[in-house]
Amino acid sequence: MAFVQRTHSCGELRSEHAGKTVTLNGWAHRVRDLGGVIFVDLRDRSGIVQVVLDPQQFPAASDLKSETCLSLSGEVRMRDESTRNTKMATGEIEIKTSSYEVLSPSRPLPFPISDEEQMKTVGEEIRIKYRYIDLRRPSVMQKMMMRSSVVRRMRSFLDSRDFLEVETPMFTRSTPEGARDYLVPYRLKPGQFYALPQSPQQYKQLLMVGGIERYYQIAKCFRDESQRADRQPEFTQLDLEMSFVTQEDVLNLAEGLLMDVINGVIDEFGLDKEHVKPFRRLTYDESMLLYGCDKPDLRFDLPLFDISAIAAESDFGVFKGAIAGGACVRGVRFPGGSKLSRKEVGELESFCKEFGAKGMASLSYEEGEFKGSIAKFFSPDLQARLKEVSGVEEGDLLCFIADTYMAGSNVLYRLRNEIGDRCGLRDPRVLSFCWVVDFPLVEWNEDENRWDAVHHPFTGPKDEDLIYIDSDPGRIRADCYDVVCNGLELASGSIRIHRPDIQAKVFSLLGIDEATQRSRFGHMLDAFSFGPPPHGGIAPGIDRLVMILADTENIREVMAFPKLGGGYDPMMDAPSDVDEAQWVELGLMMRPTPKKEG
Numbered sequence: 001m002a003f004v005q006r007t008h009s010c011g012e013l014r015s016e017h018a019g020k021t022v023t024l025n026g027w028a029h030r031v032r033d034l035g036g037v038i039f040v041d042l043r044d045r046s047g048i049v050q051v052v053l054d055p056q057q058f059p060a061a062s063d064l065k066s067e068t069c070l071s072l073s074g075e076v077r078m079r080d081e082s083t084r085n086t087k088m089a090t091g092e093i094e095i096k097t098s099s100y101e102v103l104s105p106s107r108p109l110p111f112p113i114s115d116e117e118q119m120k121t122v123g124e125e126i127r128i129k130y131r132y133i134d135l136r137r138p139s140v141m142q143k144m145m146m147r148s149s150v151v152r153r154m155r156s157f158l159d160s161r162d163f164l165e166v167e168t169p170m171f172t173r174s175t176p177e178g179a180r181d182y183l184v185p186y187r188l189k190p191g192q193f194y195a196l197p198q199s200p201q202q203y204k205q206l207l208m209v210g211g212i213e214r215y216y217q218i219a220k221c222f223r224d225e226s227q228r229a230d231r232q233p234e235f236t237q238l239d240l241e242m243s244f245v246t247q248e249d250v251l252n253l254a255e256g257l258l259m260d261v262i263n264g265v266i267d268e269f270g271l272d273k274e275h276v277k278p279f280r281r282l283t284y285d286e287s288m289l290l291y292g293c294d295k296p297d298l299r300f301d302l303p304l305f306d307i308s309a310i311a312a313e314s315d316f317g318v319f320k321g322a323i324a325g326g327a328c329v330r331g332v333r334f335p336g337g338s339k340l341s342r343k344e345v346g347e348l349e350s351f352c353k354e355f356g357a358k359g360m361a362s363l364s365y366e367e368g369e370f371k372g373s374i375a376k377f378f379s380p381d382l383q384a385r386l387k388e389v390s391g392v393e394e395g396d397l398l399c400f401i402a403d404t405y406m407a408g409s410n411v412l413y414r415l416r417n418e419i420g421d422r423c424g425l426r427d428p429r430v431l432s433f434c435w436v437v438d439f440p441l442v443e444w445n446e447d448e449n450r451w452d453a454v455h456h457p458f459t460g461p462k463d464e465d466l467i468y469i470d471s472d473p474g475r476i477r478a479d480c481y482d483v484v485c486n487g488l489e490l491a492s493g494s495i496r497i498h499r500p501d502i503q504a505k506v507f508s509l510l511g512i513d514e515a516t517q518r519s520r521f522g523h524m525l526d527a528f529s530f531g532p533p534p535h536g537g538i539a540p541g542i543d544r545l546v547m548i549l550a551d552t553e554n555i556r557e558v559m560a561f562p563k564l565g566g567g568y569d570p571m572m573d574a575p576s577d578v579d580e581a582q583w584v585e586l587g588l589m590m591r592p593t594p595k596k597e598g
Contacts, residue, residue, distance in 0.1 A: 116139060327403050
């Protein structure tokens with residue numbers, strides 16, 4: 001028969017459709033030939049339904065293979081009660097086929113997409129090489145559908161609040177924002193290059209100068225940086241900016257948007273997640289003090305504690321020496337950790353050393369007293385104070401790191417998360433959001449002997465801290481904010497600088513001389529001289545948001561066509577060589593790689 005357009009989707013059929021004749025299009029997800037009857041699980045984007053074929057009526061059906069593309073018609077009928085499949089949405093019914101057509105056959109698959117357990121053994125590179133097949137898997141398809149829902153809900157939320165969706169250019173000038181640019185050669189003037197945008201930051205600020213007032217776009221961004229599980233060379237963010245706003249305005253809008261989008265997706269897809277509640281707020285200093293980082297996982301309550309004053313009065317030479325050298329002694333509680341073996345405690349110490357710790361000391365608390373090799377160095381009075389500061393409970397283990405504040409924080413936040421994993425405290429059903437605010441504007445770069453922007457050079461300093469810009473820049477707080485969920489930074493934003501004199505001052509603080517300011521950022525300084533409004537914005541990462549909803553730690557799982565480490569695409573075999581004519585046309589040539597001496 002000729003191809004017939006579907007009357008229904010596979011996943012929508014239910015018991016109320018019994019008795020109806022339907023036409024379905026899709027793929028043979030699984031074929032089972034039982035001799036007297038052939039069962040085909042037919043799959044399209046909406047789901048799977050069981051189809052029954054009589055081999056006497058359709059003798060060629062015994063040759064059907066997985067992933068054959070089919071069009072078929074038949075009657076919806078109820079399954080026998082004993083054969084109903086409660087794990088399938090369509091499990092109460094099946095289709096008795098009256099006619100079918102093979103639209104296109106499939107050659108043997110590179111991996112078995114109908115078997116999710118077996119798919120766990122398939123290497124990621126081969127999955128990405130054949131990503132168009134991998135996308136057919138219901139579990140992967142759901143991630144794509146969730147991503148689409150996230151974007152649709154974002155647009156709906158912002159459209160209803162008078163935002164304009166505006167596209168900004170993909171070809172711009174190179175103004176590095178912390179990572180290397182991807183460069184595009186300019187054919188008409190060899191030696192000149194466009195850059196792909198690391199973010200639309202400057203364009204969206206210029207839109208505010210242009211009077212757009214409320215802007216957003218679903219923006220592609222490009223950064224040539226080292227690959228990680230939560231990074232890709234190209235990624236997508238919701239980029240938004242508003243005029244005439246304070247930090248509080250941006251926080252309220254962004255929090256409302258994220259709660260609306262996430263809770264809507266949880267309901268739409270029936271995800272095993274609790275609804276998101278209003279976000280907690282922490283200053284940068286509070287977050288570092290309590291959790292050792294600016295992206296805390298707040299699903300569990302194990303704050304860090306500082307025993308420097310107690311350790312300084314103890315007889316433990318390691319702690320006393322560290323404090324005398326300007327370090328501090330901080331720790332974290334391991335609930336129930338007193339039951340760990342000596343080997344397991346040693347593994348925790350090795351874990352800490354991986355992140356730069358010189359060692360890890362510990363004390364267990366059992367039967368109302370501290371035990372361990374260092375307990376004897378603490379008097380009863382000091383032990384009482386230690387109990388109060390740490391919040392230790394019966395059966396706990398206290399883990400201590402003696403180091404500088406920042407180095408110790410880096411170790412302790414990782415140790416805290418490791419303890420959370422070992423104790424089962426990082427519940428995937430919970431999405432614990434928080435705002436981290438009041439970051440430092442700049443941080444000192446020891447290697448380069450200069451100040452670097454903590455976020456980016458367009459971030460506004462708090463008005464009351466501008467007095468320190470010449471005398472004590474490290475004391476300046478920025479009017480910026482991050483959204484963190486379960487230990488992952490999900491969004492970053494700020495109130496921007498809109499005065500040219502302050503912007504030039506911040507550029508100078510960052511070591512950008514006046515000539516370079518004019519060369520790289522003259523368009524921004526000029527724009528700020530034409531009555532710019534106060535403005536600010538934020539940019540939630542769409543890939544990372546879908547990662548959280550999909551319970552995956554790998555960003556590649558939620559992108560249609562991701563790249564492997566190093567930015568390699570095995571499906572397209574990209575990047576690739578280009579022919580000699582293109583080199584000549586672009587006025588480019590390859591410089592030989594210098595030979596190593598010796």
